Amino acid sequence: GAGVSQSPRYKVTKRGQDVALRCDPISGHVSLYWYRQALGQGPEFLTYFNYEAQQDKSGLPNDRFSAERPEGSISTLTIQRTEQRDSAMYRCASSLGAASTYEQYFGPGTRLTVT
């Protein structure tokens, strides 16, 4: 079946522009996660949702970052007034259930470059 998909796969934007990154989770998956991965590092948690409710946004770096999942399926991560330090791979994952024992399935990521 279809896995987690993300779009766009690559995004180049100029400093100061807003960007929206999309995540399509596996159908029926309850939980959705966003991670950011800098070059040469492991993924770092940003935020997660159970259904449409944002459960934890403690990993969002500042108030330029926001995320939503209005219908409990597709999610959008928005970065306003982008800065060069926002350049990274943004990864989305989904899991069937909300408990920690459910496997997280990762998408291919969106490579964001801010020039």
Add this chain to the structure above:
Amino acid sequence: AQSVTQPDIHITVSEGASLELRCNYSYGATPYLFWYVQSPGQGLQLLLKYFSGDTLVQGIKGFEAEFKRSQSSFNLRKPSVHWSDAAEYFCAVGASNAGNMLTFGGGTRLMVKP
């Protein structure tokens, strides 16, 4: 807060040789532990996981890992490496009392010599 350390940034092994990738974690209670593999242009794929019970866990692609509480370690092993195993490997810890967020180590890049 939990943390994960992967001491080896790069490892090179010959095809057919054995492999061990190190992972040390810090967490106050019993952790949930995972190993993921990331190939170029691909998402992260789960190799294996440990929640409880038998401390030696088997995963896909012939990998296994052993949880050692006394050493706070969860090292990944494979008896005979194939060229297709060249990739980046990430150890991660999850916590039952912190939602389902994963904390990842910095990763180990594995290169396989013919």
